[in-house]
Amino acid sequence: MNLFKIGLLIEGTGRCRETCYLAVEQGRIAGIGQAGDFAADCVAAAVDYTQYTVMPGLVDPHVHLFLEGISDAKARTLRWKEDKETTLLRAVNNLRRTICQGVTTVRDLGGPYGISTFLKKAVNQGTTPGPRVFTAGQAISITGGHFHYAGGREADGPDEMVKAVREQVRSGADCIKLMMTGCVNFVAQDAGIVELSLAEAKTGVNEAQRLNRQVAVHANGIAGVRQALAVGVATIEHGALIDEATADIMADSAVYWIPTLVPFERMLDYGRTHQTRTLPPAGIETVYLRHKAMVARAYRSGARIVAGTDAGALGVEHGDIWRELYLLAECGLPAAAVLQAATGLAAQAIGADQELGTLEMGKRADLLVLSGNPLTDIACIKNVVKVFKDGVAQ
CATH class of the missing domain: 2.30.40.10 (Urease, subunit C, domain 1)
Structure with missing residues (x-):
């Protein structure tokens, strides 16, 4: 002892x-x-x-181990084209970086080549140091939907959705990741269409629950977040561009909200220092401030706010959960609640609170x-x- x-x-x-x-x-x-x-x-x-x-030890329930938090958009585009072996070596480095920052558990929410499953086994076997890894396998989207380019699983219609969920479970997924919507459009300051139909979303969640897997959903905008809430997902990832009524609905539900504030802050930093058509600083700032305001309101209304970084997003390095916690504090969460958002509450969000957190x-x-x-x-x-x-x- x-x-x-x-x-x-x-x-x-x-x-x-x-x-x-x-x-x-x-x-x-x-x-x-x-x-x-x-x-x-x-x-x-x-x-x-x-x-x-x-x-x-801290829990980060939203990472992408295959991708580094590169702060240059042009250099970042090259990472998507690298071979499996190079991507795997970079991912191993990301594991080491993560645990050095005090993060002992991560949940990988989608990537190519089955890398997250391989990393999970390697850590469990002691082959490489790192946090324990929970994995969603491939993120599931409609054909051509958000994140399909990152080794995602495209599925159209309820029958394909059932098969896609079962494929992830067969491959060792601990949870299922659904892409309900696309990214935020900072030029138009909207979330675009809801990509998954209600039937597809409901079928995906039902099949995952039948197989004892939680569902994490990438969702932005009022319609996308409300559809995610309606079908009974476990966690809502991002949740930008909602209104006060939706924040209140979130607070009244059993869902855990992982708002991933750091990527919005880093995109704003990038937009202020680089001229780019898709990342105008004024548009990003408007979305970001609204996002923080909704997090603050949802917390005051009793929502379960959980810290997650989206590590691998533009400028977000693995282990950057310290910054996410700081931003949650800026939203008005007291320090004790901020720490619980990355420990006990985060473990609950990923269904691991009997062992961790x-x-x-x-x-x-x-x-x-x-x-x-x-x-x-x-x-x-x-x-x-x-x-x-x-x-x-x-």
């Missing part, structure tokens, strides 16, 4: 403890208490983290050791001292 003496323990449940001990045995949390709760020899040999904060007896010992207190300064989330996954230092 390994014992840690901790200055501040943030459990991820909303509860904190000062000056306590945490025991780890066989990769799981074996006890939390005071010195008298443990054998004297273990207390004497405890690892001293009394000058630090210890909290659960909080520091409780019997759960996996994913620990993040920080310098400073993120409850008083959220920027401290960047001050990573040590990362443990399953009780093992990374």
Whole structure:
């Protein structure tokens, strides 16, 4: 048994403890208490983290491991054309970058070549270091729909949707990713059409649920988000360009909203420094400010807001969850809620809360050791001292 003496323990449940001990045995949390709760020899040999904060390892439920967060649009276009082997090597580097930032679990929401499934196996077998990987396999869209160019699975009509879902499950998918809409059009400041028909969306969700898989849906705009809510998805990814009524509906539902604020901020930065037809800074800023306002409203109304980065998007590097947390704080979420958005609540969103996300007896010992207190300064989330996954230092 390994014992840690901790200055501040943030459990991820909303509860904190000062000056306590945490025991780890066989990769799981074996006890939390005071010195008298443990054998004297273990207390004497405890690892001293009394000058630090210890909290659960972070969970990022929206990444794309195959793609780097390149900040130059022209260079980025070349990445889509690389061969499988080069893409795989880059993805392995992305795993390493991620866990060094304290992220011990990720959910990959779509990519080519079956790379995320391969990475999941490699991490589980100890072949490469990295966070544990949950994968959606291929993102499912209509023919020519959003993200089809990233090795997606195109499906038209309910029958093809059933087959596409079953293919992902056969390939080892932990969840299903549906592309309800396209990207935001920052010139027109709209979300375009709802690409999946109601019948296709409903069939996809029903088949996934029948096979015990959650559904994550890329959706923007009022119509797209409301259709996602109507068919009963588990998580809504992005959710830009909604109105107050839709935010309130989201708050009244069982859905988890992953607004991915960082990509909008990085696109705005890019638009301000590069002249490009599709990323006008004024249009991006209008959409971004509205997006943040809806996140703030939804949180106040009781929505379950979860931190996710969309790592691999323009300018969004793997491990950039620190910035997502900062932006959630800007939206008015208190520090405790911000931290839960990347720990306990995030684990719930991906259906892994029985094992991950909080520091409780019997759960996996994913620990993040920080310098400073993120409850008083959220920027401290960047001050990573040590990362443990399953009780093992990374």
